Amino acid sequence: MLLQISEPGIKPLKPRRIAVGIDLGTTHSLVATVDDQRPKVLEDGQGRVLLPSVVHYRADHTVDVGYEAIAWQNDDPENTFVSVKRYMGRGRDDLPETHNAPYRFADVPGMVQFETRAGTVSPVQISAEILKALRERAIRALGDDIAGAVITVPAYFDDAQRQATKDAAKLAGLEVFRLLNEPTAAAVAYGLDQAAEGVYAVYDLGGGTFDISILKLTRGVFEVLATNGDPALGGDDFDRAVYDWMLREAGISAPNAGDARRLLSAAREAKERLSEQDSAPIIAPLSDGAAVRCTLSRETFDTLTSDLVKRTITPVRKALRDAGLSIEDIKGVVLVGGATRMPCIRKAVADFFQQPPRVDLDPDKVVAIGAALQANALAGNRGDDDWLLLDVIPLSLGIETMGGLTEKIIPRNSTLPLARAQDFTTWKDGQTAMSIHVVQGERELVSECRSLARFELRGIPPMVAGAARVRVTFQVDADGLLSVSAAEQTSGVEAKIEVKPSYGLNDADITRMIEDSYKHARHDIEARRLREQKVEALRLIEATEAALAEDSELLSADELVVIHENMRILKETSDGNDWEAIKKAADALNEASTEFASRRMNHSIRKALAGQKLEELDA
Amino acid sequence: MTPEATRNYFELFQLPPSFQLDLDRLDRRYREIQARVHPDKAAHLSDTEKRLFLQWATLANEAYNTLKRPLDRARYLLRIHGVDTREEDNTAMPPEFLLEQIEWREELQAAVALKSLTALDGLAARLRKEMNSLLGSLATLLDVERRHPAAADVVRQLAFLEKLGRDIDQAQTELEE
Structure with a gap:
């Protein structure tokens, strides 16, 4: 895949601030960055880009994440968490399907929590482990700490689910530039890659969530017109449908946790094979020495899952109606999410929109790439030529x-x-x-x-x-x-x-969790605070200097002196090791430049509209 | 000019304060402003600037939405001219308009009882036509004849129809679920 975003000859003046885009998925997660003007998905030490979103808690409270955690899935299902994204910002009552889950749920109000041998953990903490692993991967690959991250969430996530995601990032020690909706991220990657203009639909069926977004792409503006979805519908449910069918075929009523895990893995493998083949043989050994053997044909699979496919079309219809558009208005349909590899999905989308969907970009990577592009822009690495994202609130x-x-x-x-x-x-x-x-x-x-x-x-x-x-x-x-x-x-x-x-x-709660994670090292917390304040101070000084370089004529001589003096104090303080003093000095500089910032905004808006009027005269 | 001090949305977009509006121009100016004030443009700036950008972007959205939607634009223009549409307490309507309302409501109930999406779609289409014709008279009253109290009456009628539209939409949503 080649993204046409490089601008030969233009080099950023400042040292680049490393920013990453993270696709925190239900079944797997990815981290990407923009390196030398090109987006790049980062690999682990073994050349793999997908990190399975699986976390295992050991007795000594250490954790395994990704492939290492998968290895525990069959033998220690109670302490091995998969698809934890489904539990983010959710209470027990919201999750009727949890009776199948092998976890021990803690009896608490509010968001679900799990009893593990390492104590009670919340979905936020489990997600933080995944984010930490990705952060470490990025630091290893890029050789430097990262300034910030854009983390993607399903467009249909509500406030509680978004907040939980942001909290997880905070716990993982990430500065969140922005939460970005997954379909919007995909649209950025697709739009920039294909120089697309017009109204597009992004159909995003992930491991556990479904989103549909209708976007208008015009000259560097990505405007979401409407979004809809189902926060509890994804590839996992297709696995579950196959799994239920396998139980019926084999005459098993209540498998133990380990068998259930093995059967579910076999169901997933069969589903994935059916994207390439017309039928898939299934062999799943059971703990009692027997085995489940059957063959799943694509026809059977399509019948088993037709209701699930239909469930995606209702939100599509609603989004179109909210956007005030009909099918003929849609120029292209972009498919995102591994689950859109299923032929039954591609066919349903093609039938509904009366056009073949676009599959130019890897549906697994496109979200992380869009997030990385946005992160790079937010870090201030691009200058004025970047794009504008106008997104919407998904639910009233x-x-x-x-x-x-x-x-x-x-x-x-x-x-x-x-x-x-x-x-x-x-x-x-x-x-x-x-x-x-x-x-x-x-x-x-x-x-x-x-x-x-x-x-x-x-x-x-x-x-x-x-x-x-x-x-x-x-x-x-x-x-x-x-x-x-x-x-x-x-x-x-x-x-x-x-x-x-x-x-x-x-x-x-968040403060307590952060402090818990540093329980035995009080100075670690202090060190982290100091580091954060220093980074913050540096950012503020850079921003102020840039603002002065551009617009100092908006200030009187006296006002200029005050800002310079506050900046000098902050520079001096941030050489020291007192994080509270740095914070105070930063607050003072912020306070001193409030009026300046406000004048700069007015100036900038006037300039923008003046430019517009000139263009209109020319036209 | 701070976001709070910007009282006139037309001035913000530098457009003439009239009901009939160059919507393409509004769109372009809105985007031009958002390209400068959207919080994404402040991600690497100070907290003060972040707050300012958020306030400005919020104002730009509010102003754009008010001017973009005809009924809100009419309300806003009337407010500038010191006319309160008093939609909460003034329910005086011409009898024939009220009779029409009853008929619309009965049709909506019938369509819901029949669980007919087609009937609801048809109702929504007719409602749009009715609203467009009222918006036409609103344009004359506001921009040409400058009869503001009469325009306020039409705004109240349109508000009724808009509520009906939302109820049709709600019925469609619930039927689809």
């Missing part, structure tokens, strides 16, 4: 109102980032607190939507009932993550907000 956000009903505050498929302010009032004299329950989903009943969090507002000035006007602002950032702020309007008092995530971890 609402708040609970009287009678358990949802009031939508942000409709699905709105372009990010976005904010919505809503006024609330008190209903009791002297009331100083109130609670807002935020849910995500399309249904009218709160109980049928996903609970995201309860926001407890405190510190509202006491007034008579109905007199306070509390303006609550819901802000969703470019990653699709929600934050909430609130202020009482008549007094201007900012309310304190405590967030109680329904399926997530709070900041204290």
